[in-house]
Amino acid sequence: MLERGIENNLHVVDEFHRINKATNSPVEVDGEHRVFKDELLDELVGKWRVNGKIMGQNIEQYCEADWVLNHQFLRAHFIDSAARDRKSNGHP
Numbered sequence: 147m148l149e150r151g152i153e154n155n156l157h158v159v160d161e162f163h164r165i166n167k168a169t170n171s172p173v174e175v176d177g178e179h180r181v182f183k184d185e186l187l188d189e190l191v192g193k194w195r196v197n198g199k200i201m202g203q204n205i206e207q208y209c210e211a212d213w214v215l216n217h218q219f220l221r222a223h224f225i226d227s228a229a230r231d232r233k234s235n236g237h238p
Contacts, residue, residue, distance in 0.1 A: 181217045190220065 194209040206227040214221045 178216055178218070182219075187220050190222070196224065 190211045191213065192211060194211070196205075196207045196209050198205055207224050208227060209222055209224050211220055211222040213219070
């Protein structure tokens with residue numbers, strides 16, 4: 147009796163897989179054809195002024211964050227405020 151129940155269950159599982167293969171194409175969970183969504187990361191997109199300390203010294207940086215590569219990666223570009231000020235004054 148137990149063997150017959152196991153055989154029936156295996157038959158149901160095999161039938162499910164056969165129907166699933168015939169009716170469904172694989173669903174992409176991630177990849178180039180699917181936009182990555184994350185509410186926290188979406189909040190980081192934009193321009194930011196970043197302050198803090200590194201090895202006891204105060205620093206000020208600017209950050210620009212944006213989605214790249216078909217909304218798959220969040221790029222965060224940091225630049226030191228002193229370097230940014232030099233560029234805006236025409237110095238390399």
